Amino acid sequence: MSLARNLAGVAGAVLAAAAFTAPAQADQAPPPDVRPTIIDGREVDSAPWAARLFVNGRETCTASIIAPEWVLTAQHCVDGAGDGVSFTIGNVDQTQGERASARPGGVYVHDTADLALVNIDHAVQTEYAPLGSPGDVRVGQTVQTYGWGATCTDRPEIQCQSQILKVADVNVTDIACSDYRGGTAVCATRGDGIPAGGDSGGPMFAGNVQVGVASTSDRRENTAYTNITEYRAWIQSVAGV
Known part of the structure; x- marks a missing residue:
């Protein structure tokens, strides 16, 4: 749009709230x-649930970690990214935080809503975003x-x-x-x-x-x-x- x-x-x-386009x-x-x-x-001073999303090493989106091995974000952030999705998690500075990558085949998108879940390659111990x-x-x-x-x-x-x-x-x-x-x-x-x-x-x-x-x-x-x-x-x- x-x-x-x-x-x-x-x-x-x-x-x-009005017209949406590509x-x-x-x-x-x-x-x-x-x-x-x-x-x-x-x-922000502290956000342990925060996750910065990268696609093939390039910063693209924001996300939140909702469970030890699960990150929630938007479908359009991972569309076409394959397994090239990674994150820094738990630090307000996007260059810091624990690093994690999507498991092979670990990106799940909703059929009709702009939502995606990413299963990461190891459990991250932090404070998760309560839904x-x-x-x-x-x-x-x-x-x-x-x-x-x-x-x-x-x-x-x-x-x-x-x-x-x-x-x-x-x-x-x-x-x-x-x-x-x-x-x-x-x-x-x-x-x-x-x-x-x-x-x-x-x-x-x-x-x-x-x-x-x-x-x-x-x-x-x-x-x-x-x-x-x-x-x-x-x-x-x-x-x-």
Whole structure:
């Protein structure tokens, strides 16, 4: 889409509740009238559940570890990546943390939603992201979005990816809108920041539980996160959590 794009770092940014189109690439510059304005937000001191996703060694997306050998992210972050998916886990600095790779054949994607689960090659001992249930996210709620994505809107996203994990507050406007693939999503508007390229696949937290996975954004005012509270049965069937 011209404004709404999916959030994969060098593979795309989080949407708006309206029209979705094919993902834009992160090396495309945004419209020239958009000025620097996770864009804004703030840096995170600790996030033991955080995972930075790499495809063939190249930083692309954000993710969360939800069990010793399972990482949750967006489908569009791993689409076509095969077994070339790896992570750094448990450190807010994307260059640090424990390293893990996808097991051969260990990438599982949902049939209709922008969700993926990755079975990693060894158990990582950390604090895992607790997953929310229906009712944990509500319209009108202020929630938190996390990611290592772009911090600018005035130049290509790859030029301003954050080394340190950032968080931004956003305001929930809908809990049954659509993600990039037409799945059920939580839509929100900008609070003190907005997700952008590289934040794809990253978590949305409502209180102390994860309720969403970053799917699309217009990088200015609107974002959509796949509503994982609607997909707990699928996550349970694949990852057992």
